[in-house]
Amino acid sequence: MPLSDADIEEGKSSSLHQQRHFSNVVATFRKYSSYHLAANNRRRKDLFALPQADQVLLDQLGYKKKLDEVDKAISANEQFLNQIVVDPEIFGGDEDVPEEEDEATVPDSSSHSHSHSHSSHSHSHSHSHSHPPSHSHSSRKEYKPTAFDMDKLRSTLKQLVRDWSAEGQEERETSYGPMKEALLAHFSDIPEEERRNFRVLVPGSGLGRLAYDVASLGFACQGNEFSHYMLLASFLILNKTERPNMHTIYPYVHSFSNLPDRASLLRAITIPDVEPTLPRGSVFSLVAGDFEEIYGKESDLNEPQAGLWDAIMTCFFIDTAKNIVNYLRIIHKILAPGGVWINLGPLLWHWEDNNTNDPSVELDLVEVKQLARMVGFEIENERTIDATYTTNSRGMLGYTYRTAFWTAKKII
Secondary structure, eight states, X not given: OOOOXXXXXXXXXXXXXXHHHHHHHHHHHHTHHHHHHHHHHHHHHHXXXXXXXXXXXXXXXXXXXXXXXXXXXXXXXXXXXXXXXXXXXXXXXXXTOOXXXXXXXXXXXXXXXXXXXXXXXXXXXXXXXOOOOOOSOOOOOXXXXXXXXXXXXXXXXXXXXXXXXXXXXXXXXXXXXXXXXXXXXXXXXXXXXXXXXXXXXXXXXXXXXXXXXXXXXXXXXXXXXXXXXXXXXXXXXXXXXXXXXXXXXXXXXXXXXXXXSHHHHHOOEEEOSXXXXXXXXXXXXXXXXXHHXXXXXXXXXXXXXXXXXEEEEEESOGGGOSSHHXXXXXXXXXXXXXXXXXEEEOOOOTTXXXXXXXXXXXXXXXXXXXXXXXXXXXXXXXXXXXXXXSOOTTSSOOOOEEEEEEEEEEOX
């Protein structure tokens, strides 16, 4: 069927929207330093506004010196983040897409975070779909990242700790460990040299560590991620990193709350903890885009995501759904007969109370599992696993999820 003019125009509009969003993400990376140095300078202004006697006491504590050290850490983060966006054109994005209107540096009420990361005052999930506001005036202006944009960038730094540092090993082992063990158990009768014939999908793959680990086990693995923040950062780690501990970041310098000492604020984290290379013959890929759009429709058989998957591993993912029914239908549809769905995560429904008028279906755990059975799964190996997500192990505050773990077989 030929496309109508309306279809063509809608496609152009969607493409322009995506290009503009990508351009804004790149701008957020590049303006990280000025934004956070200004925030730290606010602390200096607050200090100088105090009575002189109070300033003297705080100076004796070394407060001004701490602010100077935070400035240096922010500058070090800037050097790392600039490496991520040194050549963003590799993603096909156009940095020169005109902005429709200048943005204010305030939280964007039309955006809804999917971040599992924890700031000092909130906790939210990290597979993010942002919806930049629309505007009616057309003029080329420089994009000013919002507080919401910068929160996602700070979350990316913490995600790097979780996925690609020795610091994050314990957190990874708690979540990824049981999932990898279940995968190996399901395919225990398959010789290791034949694992590459079995396809494993990891939706919401974030910075790619779980998918990378699965590929390291010998399986043909594909990760799927929507967030440009995650895609850009994972590209640097997986394709531009030559040795372990090549990069140094300071992920905890952005908030002074709930810290036992200065060292916990200023501590450096080196990444990655491994050289991210795979044995010759390994099959590993990352596909960018929305899970439902990519895997929920009929696709070209020549596309890498086409066909059936022998295993699907969802880690902190299913609660990113607007409509959990559709998520489970897609997982069931693309899972091969005899395949396994391995899940671990909470139910922090990402679209609950959203400001974008998007639909949101929020079920409790019993309802989710009942729905999975109705869709055509047989759930096994159920248990609860306590897990953290991008928690500062040396901080005074931490959230623990009582995550639901299961494996499921496709029975119809």
